[in-house]
Amino acid sequence: MSREDRQIYDRRGHRQQERVSSWKRDGGGDGGDHRRQGSRRRPSSKRSWERSNRHYDSYDHANTSNGINGWSAKRRRQSPDQQQRDYHQQREPAWGDYPSARRDRTRSRSRDRYPSREQQQHQHKRQRDSRRARNGSGSSGGSSSRGGGGGSGGGRRGQGNGGGGGGGGGDDEGHYEGQSGSVLGDGYEVQEDVGTGTFGRVVACWDRRGRRTVAVKVVRRVKRYHESALIEADILRDVNRAGGAGAALCVRLLDQFDARGHCCLVFERMGPSLYDVLKRNDYRGFPLRYVRDFARQLLEAVAFLHSMGLVHTDLKPENVLLCDLELEPERGRYKDDQDALMLPVSTRIKVIDFGGATYVDDHKSATVNTRQYRAPEVILGVGWCRPSDLWSCGCIVAELYQGELLFATHDNMEHLALMERCVGPFPRHMVRASPVGAKYFDSRGVSRWRRACPEDSRAHIRRMPTIEELVAQDEPSGLGGLLEGILELDPDKRLRASDALRHRFFAAPPPAQQQQQQQPAHRK
Template sequence: MMEMEYMREIPNSQMDRRPRKRPRISTWETPQSSKAQSGLYSGQEVGNITSFGPTRVHLEHPSHFVKGLNVHKGSPPWRDDDKDGHYIFELGENLTPRYKILKKIGEGTFGQVLECWDRELREVVAIKIVRSIKKYRDAAMIEIEVLEQLGRHNRNANGCVQIRNWFDYRNHICIVFEMLGPSLFDFLRKNNYRSFPVDLVREIGRQLLECVAFMHDLRLVHTDLKPENILFISSEYVKIPDNKGTMREGKRLPKSCAIKVIDFGSTAHGTQVHNYIVSTRHYRAPEVILGLGWSYPCDLWSVGCILAELCSGEALFQTHENLEHLAMMERVLGPLPDHLLRRADSRHAEKYIRRGRLNWPEGATSRESIKAVLKLPRLQNLVMQHVDHSAGDLIDLLQGLLHYDPTLRMTAREALRHPFLTRNRYRF
């Protein structure tokens, strides 16, 4: 996960599960065969803010290291990784003879992302370099498997980022993507967390749900949808003057609203109900928190949280603790249904459910926690504060996506037929 300005909880349990059948590994100076790791690619900053199948990998020739002979095409001297298993590099040197490192454009728990020049295709690419630690290598191999599956079923992958190449280099799984633009989170941050226009929210929501529907049709659950994992394809934007007519504090708007979803290292098969913890905290569904098991509907809850965040500029549930999180849900969406509370695993939820109801505010850890919950508006009021038209349709869509009961929550295909999403497409 990327380290953002407001912290987001990183789920670890996903990294501990066994990898499924792995694709064949191609090696680059690898001391041992590998499994792999997960990640997330974050685009460059807004401005020209910072595009994501496999190709053949050529092994290095010893002549690349002979003094005076093709030195510019060789790899750098072997270096030890840092204490956390991150690859150590210098700008301008090679990542295999094919790729020249231009700059670092992202870093997170999984490793780092470098902007590189592809000498073979003569274009700039983004390469995710995974830490040389088993659980991250395992998750990366899961991501490669999912990316290749998505690519096999649709050339454009319905809004899913496409893998171009991957290789194992000095015990680091490296995944090559086309260069994309900034993430939705980075765009919001550069806009000082000001909301997106409702028409832009509509178009992003439509594309995001098309991607989710495509994955669910393939029986795949993303499990980690969030603004950091949704990237604009283009880095270009225009600036709109503020209310005073000045450009300095004006709002940025993307020239193109086309997006792609990234980070498939936590993707799971939806053919069964799972019980381990998934999703970054702010986008985690109630059935995950309550230990009720989860499947496809957890992705739709995340989509609802994302669309609400794009409308307001701030995360819907800014918390890092289960009881406070559930209390925030009740404040924004109304009481949790009795039948879900009764079904909650008593061992899992005993700290925040008492006598069939949420143990709030009695169980609050502090007065500040109670205040943080009380300051939240109802969902309807939140939307109407920021949306000047289509508010009713958007509220209705969000209520369907944020339904507490996963069996009654909208599916991606149902959401795509909602009136809010069937209007005219976004035009800048």
């Protein structure tokens, strides 16, 4: 049989030569005409694979970091067995810790916003001086140095007392390790540890001068966290200086100083976060009247920040604190008090954590928000502004109502697919404008998740409820309509905070009817 070449195309459309005669010479054929026999044999040995020089690209998976071009050159030099092993090693580990539909809340929240947040901190550092000039004397008027903090100069920030009083140990990885009874700054006696995070520690302190209990955020002795704390202090002074009802819904900065190289921010003492209460109640949602009060205050705070030209960028239940420390069991619904929801005595809340906040006229980083509260325009890279905060508010309100994360995911492809299942298809103009649109959608604007995601992810996406399914139909409260308005995929059509506050959901029913409102049937 004479040599016969046939033309084939790989997945990218590159024309390749495949020599049928080489198959037979290398043991891949039996001397017959494969086309007449209808055979679809492929090269079966390492030698024949090297001769055929075919391109086999990895699947364009959402989590693939090397990309198609990096794989094609590598695969030409490998045997079939090695290619198959590398293909699975490339694909599978990204889904090794895939969260189930009911996410394990003992895990820490997604931290994939912080690399970009670090970039944002450096960008804000350049802009901090211009904000000080715009505000006149800047931060000096709002920062009490408390007499220089034990001998420090009378600059913008008191330097504390150097040693931090007694009881302090060595700092591990930049964390402050002062013990109970030690003194921070000029008269803040440490009482107890409130919590520890990536940024540092929060400790409850007794203010000897003010005769009150305060919360001191002791930032890690790491440059990027120190810079973020300075940004947060500057923004909080702007917010507190503005005054009014909106400022009262944001945490109040009382003082700022340095202690042993740690930037310390002093705040009023607050209660637990809304996430802490959800966790205490085994992730059972709040009664509707509580959801209404929390949502109203949250939107009022956001409307106030937006009127100042500020975007918070990190709204989530962890960053919404109750003003009251006390919780009490819900009465009248459970025979056993152990099953009763623990509810706050007061529904007053305040928004915290302004370290990632940015002014609308400042340079914006590409990625903001914690993953589960991230707006679609941020994922698609089409630009974000105030509406991204409203999307986060919608995710928070839905979580307060049902008790669980609305979008339980750690992957962009899956996240976008969950959004589509919940609120509808993406606008074509957003997909076309996105620099990564072709990665997640085909030419018709249809999401690629059915082929790109593994089976457990596809099952998770199919279980995603729509807003109509999420909100109990026997509760004509208007909550579903509010969520549809603030979870609009197109940021240009999304409700503004001031418009959302006029929604009928906030027209509270009579008190007698409030007491009769029940939680959705799908809760535990």
